[in-house]
């Protein structure tokens with residue numbers, strides 16, 4: 381008997397370790413939920429007619445700050461027989477023509493409007509018109525509309541550039557994926573076996589970031605699920621983002637819980653039907669005609685069986701179970717009924733990097749043990765080399781079929797952008813150069829559609845912010861700078877403290893006008909800065925390494941220059957905007973104190 385027939389929890393690879401502290405993320409949040417329709421409709425500015433306080437303050441407005449200064453109000457004993465009270469209290473009642481005159485403080489009938497229980501409120505309207513209670517604190521005395529000061533009115537009044545901005549966001553799943561027909565067809569050809577009740581081959585999808593791997597795979601899986609419903613073939617796709625769900629415990633727990641939930645739904649539906657059928661069958665056995673049961677007792681025992689299955693299905697907790705128990709729970713849940721399951725593991729390289737290939741090993745061997753169901757794995761990765769780290773058996777099983785997503789060229793990106801822009805922007809909102817320029821910039825990167833879409837969206841936002849009528853080439857260039865700066869800010873913000881100090885030393889030198897900064901100079905300032913904030917001082921060799929890392933990240937440019945008989949050194953210059961980078965560094969709580977180091981750095985050069 382070969383080892384493949386062992387049960388999952390005995391095969392040793394399911395692991396015995398308890399994954400403490402793991403949290404099972406709900407994948408539903410990662411799923412695309414934006415339908416994009418909401419943002420399309422900009423709210424209309426209100427005219428203020430809905431305001432509570434519909435007073436026209438007239439010639440003598442109420443003094444809200446000091447109500448006692450209001451004539452009439454200060455005299456609670458005032459007789460309402462002067463007739464003015466009637467017109468004030470009937471304001472708002474269109475059936476009372478005499479209320480057309482502006483309401484003044486004198487007009488307010490104190491006895492009627494300010495009840496003893498709430499001296500701050502005025503009752504507007506009489507008993508026939510219904511009453512509206514208005515707090516004095518809410519009364520807006522100006523003539524203009526009550527609720528807003530028009531902060532947003534100007535912004536809303538301009539003809540917006542966007543028709544539906546959500547369409548340009550990464551969360552939006554497009555209905556059409558130009559230039560991916562070949563890859564989509566390849567996937568469909570492999571997965572169609574699932575609709576025939578057979579096990580599809582495992583698929584590995586490779587391609588650089590932004591080449592449409594996830595979008596295409598999700599598109600295919602939606603099609604697969606809807607076709608399976610159409611033909612009533614049990615086939616399900618489960619999506620897991622391994623960047624978030626990156627341990628064996630989490631992956632198995634998440635899958636187990638999804639299948640348990642689905643099983644419970646199916647059980648509930650069947651129970652509903654049987655609970656209706658059972659009393660009918662007791663009264664009249666012919667009610668069972670056409671059903672799978674011959675007697676009411678059979679129906680009853682099936683109900684009991686389903687109820688006990690349902691009660692036994694225990695969801696996997698976030699943490700704390702041994703992994704082999706999670707595995708067997710997942711196994712039982714998948715195998716509970718007949719179906720073909722496609723498990724989509726996006727960013728699969730992150731899972732392998734974080735927790736090795738145990739999960740893939742276990743998943744890829746499950747089919748030989750499952751009785752009712754079959755599973756197929758679809759791995760998505762932008763790291764072409766990640767399979768080098770896999771166990772050869774896992775590697776061959778996982779890579780049964782491989783599909784490569786090549787980068788887009790500028791023309792393809794142009795098509796992709798055009799498709800989206802038609803929905804995202806108002807007619808004529810884009811000048812002719814905008815899409816080609818966005819496509820060209822993104823093609824230079826590495827044919828990244830995500831970057832192209834970001835550029836287009838940011839350019840639109842900048843145009844909108846500048847209240848321009850159309851998006852122009854200049855907006856795309858600004859957007860390119862902005863995205864680049866955002867990237868730099870993010871990279872700098874997440875640097876380790878030591879690298880931040882090295883970078884800060886370089887910035888201080890440049891700010892003090894030092895040209896051709898060399899490693900030695902950076903190291904000297906670095907040391908002083910470390911002393912200043914009580915950080916460990918690394919050796920000059922380590923600091924040189926950190927400079928090389930900053931170079932690789934594109935933050936500094938370090939060139940090796942020969943100094944003749946003085947040996948070789950690195951000349952360092954900043955490749956990022958100095959002020960913004962400095963601001964990011966100083967926002968780090970430890971480095972914030974270094975600001976005071978400026979004078980002493982200056983002093984060093986004065987010596």
Ligand SMILES: Nc1ncnc2c1ncn2[C@@H]1O[C@H](COP(=O)(O)OP(=O)(O)OP(=O)(O)O)[C@@H](O)[C@H]1O
Nearest residue numbers: 550557558589590591592593594595762796829830
């Ligand atoms: N052919 C295409 N047509 C329309 N939109 C596309 C196309 N290819 C990619 N996109 C869009 O580009 C963005 C990035 O695509 P996707 O997430 O599928 O890339 P990916 O290859 O999975 O990248 P990563 O490896 O970084 O996850 C998404 O917004 C997607 O809708």
